[in-house]
Amino acid sequence: xxxxxxxxxxxxxxxxxxxxxHRSAGSRLFGQVLEGGLLHGGVQGSPxxxxxxxxxxxxxxxxxxxWRRNIQLKVxxxxxxxxxxxxxxxxxxxxxxxRNGLLDAKVKASQSQxxxxxxxxxxxAEEAASTNGxxxxxxxxxxxxxxxxxxxxxxxxxxxxxxxAFDVVTLPMxxxxxxxxxxxxxxxxxxxxxxxxxxxxxxxxDTAAAQxxxxxxxxxxxASQPGLVIGKxxxxxNGEPYQLYYLFPLTQEEKSLSLVRGTLxxxxxFVVVLLGAIAWLVVRQxxxxxxxxxxxxxxxxxxxxxxxxxxxxxxxxxxxxxxFNKMAQNLQLKISQLEDLSxxxxxxxxxxxxxxxxxxxxxxxxxxxxxDARVDFDPVTARSAELLADQLxxxxxxxxxxxxxxxxxxxxxxxxxxxxxxREVVRRVVSGAEPLAERKGTEIRVTGxxxxxxxxxxxxxxxxxxRNLVVNAVEHGExxxxxxxxxxxxxxVAVAVRDYGVGLKPGEATRxxxxxxxxxxxxxxxxxxxxxxxxxALEDARLHxxxxxxxxxxxxxxxxxxxxxxxxxxxxxxxxxPLEPTDSRRNRGLNDAGLADPAVAHGTxxxxxxxxxMSAGQAAAVSARGPxxxxxxxxxxxxxxxxxxxxxxxVVPRPVSGARRQDGGPAPEAANRPDAGxxxxxxxxxxxxxx
Amino acid sequence: xxxxxxxxxDDTALAExxxxxxxxxxxxxxxxxxxxxxxxxxxxxxxxxxxLDLMLPGRDGIEVCRxxxxxxxxxxxxxxxxxxxxxxxxxxxxxxxxYIVKPFKPKELVARIRARLRRSEEPAxxxxxxxxxxxxxxxxxxxxxxxxxxxxxxxxDLLVALARKPWQVFTREVLLEQVWGxxxxxxxxxxxxxxxxxxxxxxxxxxxPEIVVTVRGVGYKAGPS
Numbered sequence: 070x071x072x073x074x075x076x077x078x079x080x081x082x083x084x085x086x087x088x089x090x091h092r093s094a095g096s097r098l099f100g101q102v103l104e105g106g107l108l109h110g111g112v113q114g115s116p117x118x119x120x121x122x123x124x125x126x127x128x129x130x131x132x133x134x135x136w137r138r139n140i141q142l143k144v145x146x147x148x149x150x151x152x153x154x155x156x157x158x159x160x161x162x163x164x165x166x167x168r169n170g171l172l173d174a175k176v177k178a179s180q181s182q183x184x185x186x187x188x189x190x191x192x193x194a195e196e197a198a199s200t201n202g203x204x205x206x207x208x209x210x211x212x213x214x215x216x217x218x219x220x221x222x223x224x225x226x227x228x229x230x231x232x233x234a235f236d237v238v239t240l241p242m243x244x245x246x247x248x249x250x251x252x253x254x255x256x257x258x259x260x261x262x263x264x265x266x267x268x269x270x271x272x273x274x275d276t277a278a279a280q281x282x283x284x285x286x287x288x289x290x291x292a293s294q295p296g297l298v299i300g301k302x303x304x305x306x307n308g309e310p311y312q313l314y315y316l317f318p319l320t321q322e323e324k325s326l327s328l329v330r331g332t333l334x335x336x337x338x339f340v341v342v343l344l345g346a347i348a349w350l351v352v353r354q355x356x357x358x359x360x361x362x363x364x365x366x367x368x369x370x371x372x373x374x375x376x377x378x379x380x381x382x383x384x385x386x387x388x389x390x391x392x393f394n395k396m397a398q399n400l401q402l403k404i405s406q407l408e409d410l411s412x413x414x415x416x417x418x419x420x421x422x423x424x425x426x427x428x429x430x431x432x433x434x435x436x437x438x439x440x441d442a443r444v445d446f447d448p449v450t451a452r453s454a455e456l457l458a459d460q461l462x463x464x465x466x467x468x469x470x471x472x473x474x475x476x477x478x479x480x481x482x483x484x485x486x487x488x489x490x491x492r493e494v495v496r497r498v499v500s501g502a503e504p505l506a507e508r509k510g511t512e513i514r515v516t517g518x519x520x521x522x523x524x525x526x527x528x529x530x531x532x533x534x535x536r537n538l539v540v541n542a543v544e545h546g547e548x549x550x551x552x553x554x555x556x557x558x559x560x561x562v563a564v565a566v567r568d569y570g571v572g573l574k575p576g577e578a579t580r581x582x583x584x585x586x587x588x589x590x591x592x593x594x595x596x597x598x599x600x601x602x603x604x605x606a607l608e609d610a611r612l613h614x615x616x617x618x619x620x621x622x623x624x625x626x627x628x629x630x631x632x633x634x635x636x637x638x639x640x641x642x643x644x645x646x647p648l649e650p651t652d653s654r655r656n657r658g659l660n661d662a663g664l665a666d667p668a669v670a671h672g673t674x675x676x677x678x679x680x681x682x683m684s685a686g687q688a689a690a691v692s693a694r695g696p697x698x699x700x701x702x703x704x705x706x707x708x709x710x711x712x713x714x715x716x717x718x719x720v721v722p723r724p725v726s727g728a729r730r731q732d733g734g735p736a737p738e739a740a741n742r743p744d745a746g747x748x749x750x751x752x753x754x755x756x757x758x759x760x
Numbered sequence: 761x762x763x764x765x766x767x768x769x770d771d772t773a774l775a776e777x778x779x780x781x782x783x784x785x786x787x788x789x790x791x792x793x794x795x796x797x798x799x800x801x802x803x804x805x806x807x808x809x810x811x812l813d814l815m816l817p818g819r820d821g822i823e824v825c826r827x828x829x830x831x832x833x834x835x836x837x838x839x840x841x842x843x844x845x846x847x848x849x850x851x852x853x854x855x856x857x858x859y860i861v862k863p864f865k866p867k868e869l870v871a872r873i874r875a876r877l878r879r880s881e882e883p884a885x886x887x888x889x890x891x892x893x894x895x896x897x898x899x900x901x902x903x904x905x906x907x908x909x910x911x912x913x914x915x916x917d918l919l920v921a922l923a924r925k926p927w928q929v930f931t932r933e934v935l936l937e938q939v940w941g942x943x944x945x946x947x948x949x950x951x952x953x954x955x956x957x958x959x960x961x962x963x964x965x966x967x968x969p970e971i972v973v974t975v976r977g978v979g980y981k982a983g984p985s
Binding site: 426427433434437438485487488489490493497529547 | 769771773774777780781784837846862863864865866867874931933947948949976977978
C-alpha cells in the first residue's frame with residue numbers, strides 16, 4: 070500500500086505540466102475563426118489557395134502559439150483593441166458635436182449677415198429705381214449701362230462691409246448671359262466652381278434663400294477654403310431678378326475643428342497606450358503568482374518537495390499561495406512518512422535477512438554434517454537427520470521466497486536489464502527441470518527457438534520465472550508433455566509454457582498468482598513449493614513492465630504466458646502468443662461428445678453462468694474416469710489484449726458455446742465442488758487481481 | 761593440497777561450524793572475529809584463501825576486503841546474508857573474487873573454495889597475445905610494452921580464458937563455469953563486475969574497451985589480436 074502511493078506520486082505529478090489555457094468565449098470564437106480559417110487551412114478552395122494559406126500560416130504559427138499560451142498577452146491585446154474601439158467611438162461623437170456647435174454659430178451669423186445683405190440689395194434696387202424713374206427701363210427691355218454699373222457697385226459695396234469676412238457673387242437668373250448682366254464676384258472668387266450647380270438651380274426655382282456648403286476657389290493663387298454659400302433671388306432696379314450669393318469662408322472653424330481632432334487623437338492614443346500598460350501591470354500581478362505556482366508545482370512533481378511559494382499580503386493570490394504551500398507541506402509530510410515507512414520496512418527486511426540467515430547457516434551446516442554421518446546412527450536418529458535436512462531445505466526456500474516478496478513489497482527490487490537471448494534462458498531452465506521431468510515421465514519440448522528471441526531483461530529474474538513455470542507445468546502435467554513456446558513480434562517477446570494436466574478450474578486463472586494459494590490443498594506436493602513462486606514470478610514480470618498470465622481449462626491443461634517488452638520501459642501492447650493455446654478444446658471446435666449444437670441456451674452475451682460451469686465440472690468428473698480426456702468446450706478465460714502492463718492475470722470470461730452435455734442431468738460434480746457456486750462465477754468476472 | 765583458510769566472521773557459532781566443515785575437508789582454518797584485527801591476522805597467517813563475512817564489528821567486510829586486496833591477490837570469498845544487487849556488487853567491486861549467500865550448504869562452500877584454490881596447480885608454459893598484451897600463463901604475468909600489469913589471480917584467469925580463444929564469444933554462463941567453476945546457480949553479476957575490474961586494469965580507455973569486448977546480448981570476447 071505504501072509502495073503504491075509512493076509510486077503514483079511522480080506519475081500524477083507529471084500531469085501538472087499541461088499548459089494552463091482558459092479561454093473566454095470571445096477569444097475562443099476568435100480563435101476558432103482564426104484557426105479554422107487561417108491556421109488549419111479550412112478553405113474549401115483550390116489547391117493553390119490552400120497552398121497560399123499554408124504559406125501565410127507558417128510564419129503565424131509561433132505567434133499563435135504565444136497567443137494560446139500567454140494569458141498576459143491575451144489580456145493586454147484584448148484591452149488594447151477594446152479601448153481603441155471605445156476611444157474611436159468617443160472621438161467621433163465628440164468631434165461631431167464640436168463641429169455641429171461651431172457650424173451652428175457660424176451658420177446663424179452668416180444667415181443674419183446674408184439676410185441683411187439681401188435687404189440692403191433690395192433697398193438699393195428700390196432706391197435706384199425711384200431715383201431713375203422711367204429712365205432706367207428702356208422699352209426694349211435691354212439692361213442699360215446703368216444697371217450693369219449699379220450691379221458692380223452693389224457687389225463692391227456689399228462685400229466691402231465684411232472686410233473680406235465674406236465674398237459676394239451675383240449671377241443672372243437661369244444661367245443666361247446674353248442679357249449683359251454677367252456674373253460678378255467680389256475679390257477673386259471663381260464663382261463658377263464656388264457656387265454649386267444644384268444651389269443655383271434651387272435659387273432659380275424659388276424666391277426663398279437657400280444655403281449650401283462648398284469650397285471657395287479663387288482665380289488668384291489664394292488657396293481654396295471650405296465655405297458656406299447663401300443665395301437668394303433679388304430684383305435689380307429694373308425689377309429683373311438676379312441671384313445674389315454670400316460666400317462665408319469656414320477656415321477658422323476648420324482650424325478649430327482640426328485642433329480639437331488633434332487633441333482628441335493624442336489624448337486617445339495616450340489613453341489606449343496607458344490602458345494597455347495598466348492591463349499589463351494588473352495582469353502581471355495576477356499572472357506572476359500563477360506562473361510561480363505552475364513552475365513550483367512542476368518542481369514539486371520533479372521531486373523537489375521543499376519548494377514553496379513566496380506569500381506576501383492577504384489577498385486572494387496570497388491565499389492561493391498559502392493553500393498551495395499547505396498542500397506542498399502535507400504532500401512532503403506524507404511522502405516523507407511513506408518513505409520512512411518504506412525505509413524501515415526495507416531495513417527490517419535486511420535485518421531479518423541477516424539475523425535469520427546467520428544462525429540458519431550454522432544450523433544448516435550442522436544438519437548437513439549430521440546428515441552425512443547418518444550411516445553411523447541408529448535408524449531412528451538417521452531418519453531424524455534426514456527429516457531435519459529436508460525440512461531445512463524447505464525452510465530455506467520459504468525464507469528466501471518470503472524475503473524476496475517483502476523486497477518487492479518494499480519497492481526495493483531493482484531491475485538489471487540487459488539484452489538477453491531468451492532461448493539461452495529457456496535452455497538452462499529446461500535442462501534444470503530435466504531430472505524432475507524424467508521422474509514424472511514428462512517430455513519437455515521447446516518450439517519457436519529457431520531465431521534468437523532477444524529482449525532487454527534481467528536474466529536472473531526471467532530465469533526464476535521460467536523455472537517456476539516449467540517446474541509447475543511438469544509437476545501438474547500428470548506425465549504428459551510440456552511444451553515451451555517462444556515467440557517475438559512487434560515490441561514484445563513471449564514465452565508460453567503449456568501443459569496437458571489437470572488444468573485450471575474457472576476463476577483459478579487469476580487466483581493462481583495469490584500468495585500461498587494452492588490448487589488443491591489435499592493434493593500431494595512432490596517438489597515442496599512454497600506457495601509463493603507464482604506471486605514472485607508475477608512481481609518479476611511486473612518489474613519488467615511485462616505480463617504474466619494464466620489460462621486453463623479443467624482437465625484440458627493450462628498455459629502460462631510471460632510477455633516482456635523487447636526494450637525496457639516500452640509499454641506492452643500485445644503478446645506474440647495468444648493466451649489461449651490453439652489446441653484448446655474451444656479452438657479446435659470440439660465440444661463434448663462432438664455435438665455440433667452451438668449454445669442453444671448459452672450463446673448469449675451474459676457472463677459465465679452457473680449452468681455452464683456445472684457442465685464443465687461435470688465433464689471434468691466424467692473425463693477423470695477415462696485415460697483420454699474427452700474434449701469439450703468450456704469456460705475459457707482469455708487474455709484481454711488491452712490488459713495493462715504488469716497486470717499479471719487479466720482475465721475476461723467469454724460466453725460459453727455449446728458446453729452443455731446433451732444427456733447432462735444435475736451435475737454430480739457440483740456437489741463435490743462447493744466452491745463452484747455462484748460466488749465462484751462472479752469472481753471469475755473480475756478483470757484483474759484486486760491488489 | 762595446501763589449504764590455509766582465514767575465516768573472518770563475528771558469529772562464533774558459525775565460525776566454529778565453518779571450522780568443523782573445513783577441517784573435515786582437509787583445510788587448515790584460522791579465525792578472526794573483528795574487522796580491525798582481520799588485516800593483522802591475514803599478514804600473520806598468510807592464508808591461501810579468505811572467507812569474509814560482510815557484516816563485521818569494527819571495520820566492515822567491504823573495507824577489510826579492500827585492504828587485503830591492496831596488498832595481496834589472495835582469493836577472497838564473501839559470505840553475505842544479503843543477495844541484493846547493491847550489496848553483492850559493492851562487495852565484488854571492493855575486490856572479492858566470489859560470494860556465497862547465507863544460508864549455504866557446506867558442499868557448496870567447499871566447492872567454491874576448491875574452485876578458487878584449484879588454480880594454484882601448475883599450468884603448462886604458454887604464451888598468449890591479445891591486443892598489445894603479452895600473457896605468460898605459467899609465469900602469471902601480463903605485460904604491455906614490457907610493462908607488467910598487476911592482476912589478481914581471478915582476473916588473470918578471466919583474461920586467459922578469453923585470450924585462449926580470441927575468436928570465440930563467451931557467454932557469461934560459460935565464463936562462470938570456466939573461471940569460477942560453477943555449473944549451476946549462475947549469477948552473471950560476478951562476470952560483469954570482474955570484467956569491469958579487469959578492463960580498468962588492462963584497457964587503455966576502459967570506456968572504449970579493445971581487449972575485452974562486449975558482444976551485445978551474448979557475452980564477451982577477446983579483442984582483435
